[in-house]
Amino acid sequence: MDSHIPVFGGLIREPPMHKLHIAVEMAPIAKVGGLGEVATSLSHSVQELNHNVDIVLPKYYFLNLGNVNDFQLHRSYGWGGNEVKVSHGKVEGVPVYFLEPQKGISSAAIIGPVQPVSWLFKDHDE
Numbered sequence: 226m227d228s229h230i231p232v233f234g235g236l237i238r239e240p241p242m243h244k245l246h247i248a249v250e251m252a253p254i255a256k257v258g259g260l261g262e263v264a265t266s267l268s269h270s271v272q273e274l275n276h277n278v279d280i281v282l283p284k285y286y287f288l289n290l291g292n293v294n295d296f297q298l299h300r301s302y303g304w305g306g307n308e309v310k311v312s313h314g315k316v317e318g319v320p321v322y323f324l325e326p327q328k329g330i331s332s333a334a335i336i337g338p339v340q341p342v343s344w345l346f347k348d349h350d351e
Contacts (some may be wrong), residue, residue: 243277251282254289254316268319284312284323292316 245261246268264280271278290296292328296314299322310324 241276243279244271245279245281247301248252249280249283251280251316251321254268255287256290259303265317265319269317273317280316280321282323283323284310286322291315293321329341 246264248260248264250256250258250261253265255261255345268278268280293314293316296312298312299313301308301310308327310325310327312325314321314323
């Protein structure tokens with residue numbers, strides 16, 4: 226059912242949407258190529274249209290946290306025998322969630338070797 230009733234001479238305004246961008250890089254905190262700028266500028270454009278936007282990004286150990294405002298641990302989750310810490314902050318006014326699995330995914334590089342999904346859940350200390 227449509228909750229919008231057109232009124233002659235009135236303005237119809239759609240309610241804001243909530244967008245989620247999932248990226249491997251985001252300027253200025255983790256950038257290798259052009260994708261970092263795209264993730265940031267696209268999020269700003271969505272905000273300018275009065276929509277809500279969040280970004281999900283891996284928490285690489287080399288992140289420039291000086292550019293992250295209000296950085297704090299949000300919560301931890303257990304998944305597949307692995308603890309995943311989720312931190313939250315804002316980068317240039319955009320809310321960002323940082324995912325940090327405790328084992329399985331290297332946080333040493335943005336671009337690295339491709340591994341099968343089963344590799345994520347193995348004990349890599351062997």
